[in-house]
Amino acid sequence: MGEEISIKEIWKIIRKNYSIIILSVFIFSFSAFLYSKFSKPVYRSAGKIYVGPPKIEIKSLNDIIMADYGERVIKTQIELLKSSQVLNLAVEKLNKNYKHRDTEVDSLTKHINVSAVEGTYIIEVSAEHSSPQMARDMVNAVISAYFEFQKNTFATDVSNTLLSITDRLIETKERLKKSEDTLIDFVKNNNFSVENGDENGSHLSSMKSILVEKKAELVSLRSKYGEKHPLVIVKEREISGMEKLFEEERKKLLNEKEKEIKFSMLQRDAEVEKEIYNTLLREMKKIDVMSNIKDMDIKLIEEANLPLHPVKPKPLRSCLFGAFAGFMIGIIAIFIMENLDTTIKRESEIEENYNLPILASIPHIKFQEFSEVLNWKSGIYEKFYSILTLSGFISPNPKTFLIVSGGIGEGKTFISLLFSASLASGGNKVLLVDMDFKGHRLKELLKVKNNYGLSNCLLGEISIKDAISGTDIKNLYLLPAGENPPISPSLLLKKKFQELHGELRESYDYIVIDTPPILLYSHPLEILNSIDFILLIVRSHHSTKQDLKRVISMLREVKAKAAGAVFNYAEERRYYYRYYYPS
Template identity: 25%
Template structure:
């Protein structure tokens, strides 16, 4: 989990990056403001001139209403102007899109051209005289299509037809003509569709009528061939169904009666001679005579048992009398039972015949029902076909009548809401918009060119850039020295008072005008050099650069003079044995110099002479040798520097550029520190890195870098104005000021 502290740090870092990016952008804008303003003015001017050359375009417009649910004079019935099966289409948004395309279709536009003879209006084509070849209707319609636009009103059925033209009257005339052509074309389409519908419906009515007659004849023939009643076949089917229900009920009832008789017959068959009194209760209840016979028989049998129980024997007259009575009642009872059995048997035979007859009748009715069901299927098929054709015939006949009425009414679903009005002001060119767009484009181009120029310029400009890109310590900057003797042969257009003039050398401005901004800058560099290593001060200082014309000599002179102004004995040596300059600056032309000492022709006392700057001695280069690098690599040069160190407090050495020759790299190994000079807006990053790499290859001690020839009027140095107080320095302006050159007071302060 990210801690709140980390989140806060990340937020602050992002804020700083954003601020840095914004400041960088603002600096680029301030630096390249001339290009940006020029592009802005150029874009604005070009857009204004271009807008002035454009023709004035006028626009006329008319409003139409497109009603998908058109007025239906026949009520809710489907309007014949609408093809069958397209009801959903009218409620779909695709209808509107289709109509928008139809407005600009070739058919509508060609009709418009023919209606107003537009092909003969040569001014419409932007011609001042009739063309050699007459324009065709198709060509005119193609030109007209480019001037028409369709603009629907959102969330409504309204649409604007807009026509643009250089002539406001012609724009209105064309707009009305296109709207009328579109409305007429839509009406003709509806009428044509209705006529086509009537023709098609008439053919369908005749065909369906023939099919209906054929169905009716087939149905009649089917009834006749199958002996079907004139009533509905459904009624016949219902009659048979009721008959079958009655027969089924009778058959069930007969079979039930039969089962009852069979059960009665079975019970009577169980009665034998030994048990004539075992009669079913149902028989006794239904036959009183049989009940009496059974009672007589039962009473006689009970009396006999009583007599036997009394001890009377079988031969007792009473017993014999009762036996005779029992035999008579038994005979009568069995005879009656037999008669009943015969009657039940005859009833059973009768009911069996009834069952067979009723079953035969039911089977016959069932067969008729099955046959009728098969005929009913065919009958219903024929009747359904006849009924469908009859309904279709009635519907087609009704629609044909409705279509005929709609054709005579000529209803249109497109209506003109607002006619076109002659425009009074042009819609194009829009001066303000074009100028604004041109200004914005010019501004963007200017910003792009400024950014591109800033990124393509890889020269060192500011101290921050110097330290960031080269990784070297910044020890100070030296403003541009104005005057005819400025290093590099460049002459300034402006020479400020006190910095140039007769008998004044630009490299000695620190001495000639010690209260100038350049002198203050030199003293700032001196202070930084003295305090970089206070325990072991840099006594032998080499001043060099990566390439020629970067101001090494000017910086060396300024450092030497500022050191001399502190009261120290300073000697400046010209070790640039290829293009020496100190002899001209200190008026030592023709004198002996470094080369004379190295070859043994002179001593240090002979070549080191004081200058017009107090405490400053100068040793010029002397005659230019053919092999300067060999001289600096010799032991004599090392001893020469040691002897100078014993005589002077500080030694400042002017040398050739590092990238061009190896002299400076050799000397840098023999000194206490090297000052690397870069010229603002001149030395590139790559060249600076190459020079520092040369020093690093020989392990030379590098004190820092000086940014030379700085133009403090540039916006890049706005933060450094307070440092150098512009270019005029900071001090008293009264007459009692310390005269130039009397600046030994700095020695005590330092």
């Protein structure tokens, strides 16, 4: 649905299509009943294992961290019960001890379920099968295979792992001790101190700066006194001594740097060995905890028994589920249908989407003869008479009304007749004009026998007075359509109708013109200059949005003066319309 709708409108949609929901509920619930009635019964058998947490002696902080293993032991045992080793062993037991031939692991996995009983250290192993004996034997085979696997495999694996890690731990400890001893010996033999490195470097830089200054002084003395001057000779000797001392200090510093690099390498090796040692130590503590599993209190507390009654299917539960599914699918189907339905369903769609005022909402009126409608209480006339009142607010004092619709079957002719009768009931002289040259429906309803009509007047064959006939309704006169004209109705109306219309306006208080569907026959558009007001008939759940849009577009293109809509086949508001119909 393109626009938003209220909860009240949603309820109306559901109430209107309730039969779809009832049918959907019946089909799904009945199908569920048949399925449960004719499907094979399924039996369930279950056994229970108690798995107590391991008892861990806490000696260190690491043991406290590992103490939560007891909370995870249940999950570990569940995974063991579902492991391929246990299931393969269970299949062997089924084929050998329980005399169930051709059982495979895939079949066992499909039927077996392993779960923990919440808040306990109990594991439930269950199986569902069409055979009660098979369900029981599957559970007992898996439990038996689990205990055998624990006994023969798990304890041995833990012991082997612990032994392997112990050997690696001893080797790593020896390497760590050797690395630490090597580092200590290097520091002792070389009298090495890491802190002196920066000081020696800064001292060498200071010596180099002084040497540069002395050389600058030597250059100045040579330029002043010459090469052989005693001051120059003394300065040369001083500089030579300083250069030797600088070279000795530089070599000493390089030696210290080499020692520092070697120290860093030895220190890194020692740290790596120490980290490996600590890692292995942590792993060994975990294995120590794992080794306690062999001391866990694992025991069978309930063996699987032969089930006497099937757990499914359950006809009542299946029917309830089917009914619920049918109800939801019915609701979805209704709204899918509503969304795919492009017809106009509510008055608000016309006013909000097409900016066209609703002058009246008419419910579906059932009758066999039109005379029955005339004998109803005056409420129905009042409803149609209100169209005149509301149209007067849009166009002052309208006298000529053109009744149009987009397609056939929208109730246009019937609305034209009732509207005319309502105006006539107020003491007004009303002329009802039939412009549908092929339908002649009005003549049949009012039982008029005149064979001449509008087309004969436009062709000049008879006068307008001879074409108009009285009816059984007081003050209501009919101008039939007449025979289908030999020339185009559009051309005929364009030339003659305006003159004819002027004569009719002087003789009648109101003129109501019934037209054919304008999407099929467009000739009524030729007389819009003579029309005071256009009534567009829209039938609920019949008129499409596309047709309504095209009709409004056509009217706007020819610059229609004023228009309003009548919503036909509207939902009956019983509290309002109850006095319209005879009791």
